[in-house]
Amino acid sequence: MQKVLKSTRVSRTFRNAILGTTFLAVGVTGMAYASGPAKDEPIKPIVPAKVTNPGKVELGKKLFFDPRLSKSGFISCNSCHNLSMGGSDNLTSSIGDRWQQGPINSPTVLNSSLNFVQFWDGRAKDLQEQAGGPIANPKEMAFSHDLALDVLNSIPEYRAEFAKVYGDKKLDIQLVTDAIAEFEKTLVTPNSRFDQWLKGDSKAITAEELKGYELFKNSGCVACHSGEAVGGGSFQKLGLFEPYKTNNPAIGRADVTKNDAERFFFKVPTLRNVELTYPYFHDGAAKTLEEAVDIMGRLQLGKKFTSEETAQIVAFLKTLTGEQPKLQLPILPPSRNNTPRPKPFD
């Protein structure tokens, strides 16, 4: 396989042109890829999101982009989970109300529905539970659920949209977070080059990228970074072979369980779109993928990758960048005279 790929390395454009033709040629038979059968690997292709309630998703998108869910009127979900930038803010730690420095690196919202729990320490069981957190966190959006509801209730278009989606249910924070979560569930990124390869298109990744994957698999990275999300499925201790050194005070799972044995256990992050979600780790301390791979090798696997190996693994990791959600920027309904006004400087 590696030999074939090495000799057929072509530009991405050219590869896609070939792929396009192949699609046309075999379309009738129902085979998606000509090159071979789907592969049985510990990483699984992302299944595109099925939208069963488009009205709810659309409402959730508006809420996700609406800074009026923050005290300042300046911070929305999209501020720290920026969908133009891999669903993250690309900062070491986020900026909250009054420019407060957040305690932890903002995880990507992309493919977050595939995580088994939410937040680095898993303190929310699902996206709906997660969504309520930042709104009321005094270091993040610094609002309260009641005030957020006052804002939404004062805006007829929001009231009408909630009524359309949820019938006569009272507009409460559960509906708000439900709609946001339903929108977030659509933010998956299928069809990465690696997924094309998994589905049988041998030409979708290069020989070097494949070497990187083999290394990733054979070195043990895949023990935690597997499945559809290439992570997101377990808590693991950061710093197995060597302790992880950081000034960040977060202790992960133990913060939630108060069980000292779970000190420094964090949710394994997804590696999907990892090319876009720098910097890395819960403290955002690793600026580059090379640094992150090197540290993971040493601390988690007791392994010192050569710089060539690191480069190969990084090349593989970049094949995990999928199709980014194509979103039309929502137009938010205007506040009314009775809408509580933002208080950025009070």
Place this chain on the structure above:
Amino acid sequence: MQKVLKSTRVSRTFRNAILGTTFLAVGVTGMAYASGPAKDEPIKPIVPAKVTNPGKVELGKKLFFDPRLSKSGFISCNSCHNLSMGGSDNLTSSIGDRWQQGPINSPTVLNSSLNFVQFWDGRAKDLQEQAGGPIANPKEMAFSHDLALDVLNSIPEYRAEFAKVYGDKKLDIQLVTDAIAEFEKTLVTPNSRFDQWLKGDSKAITAEELKGYELFKNSGCVACHSGEAVGGGSFQKLGLFEPYKTNNPAIGRADVTKNDAERFFFKVPTLRNVELTYPYFHDGAAKTLEEAVDIMGRLQLGKKFTSEETAQIVAFLKTLTGEQPKLQLPILPPSRNNTPRPKPFD
């Protein structure tokens, strides 16, 4: 006219349904509206933007949404000219780097290409000149043009896109601001209900809205708020009949010309989409349209509108909300290992 409108007031949906039918019926003859000829009024319909260089517009859109043009990596053009919220931030004054309070209310970017000069005090002659200002303003994006160029130059996709649009010209701040300005020129909002009325569709506005327009015209508002942008065409003194009271230190045009006679002369703002661009005036002191209309009447026209008149004018002003730009959220190319990193907390 008013009588006819009063008796035929119908819901907007119903009106649009009628309009749709009419369109179909008369489409062949080339007449856009069945109800009557285009009107000769001091306000002119907005002409939709003609895009001659879509590549430049697309590049400008990316730059407009890219927070890496700020020191913090958190503030983009769209932060204060939010295209989900009428091209403004709906704050009294904007939030800048390290949460600094901006000196003035952020004017809408929508239809800003129709302004005869840019900024409240007209210190920039056009959008290109304007666009460079906030990037390097220590109270806004707090970056420098050189650093912004370092960021862009380190990202191959940006380099390629600049090369595609500008050939072999050196990537400098002029190209950056040119692309942003070209994008901004597309941000016009045609086809408001008032424009439909101007074009001959008598049913596009209600009797009350028409009364409001007649009052707006006959009271003298139209002396300054006219043309395609319903404003944006002159500097005028704020506080003609009574002085304008404010704690905001801006003195408008005199800040630029150092000519004391121009103290408190500000660029007349556009009233297009004014329903969306609250709060009002250079100091953002008027929270509602009613308040703004009342103050304008007293201070600029020596006129005390009754609350009924104010309501009518406000009703008219809301017919100036046009079609908001339909934008696909741009996907920004990722930083590379050599891209200068944001410094939000240094």
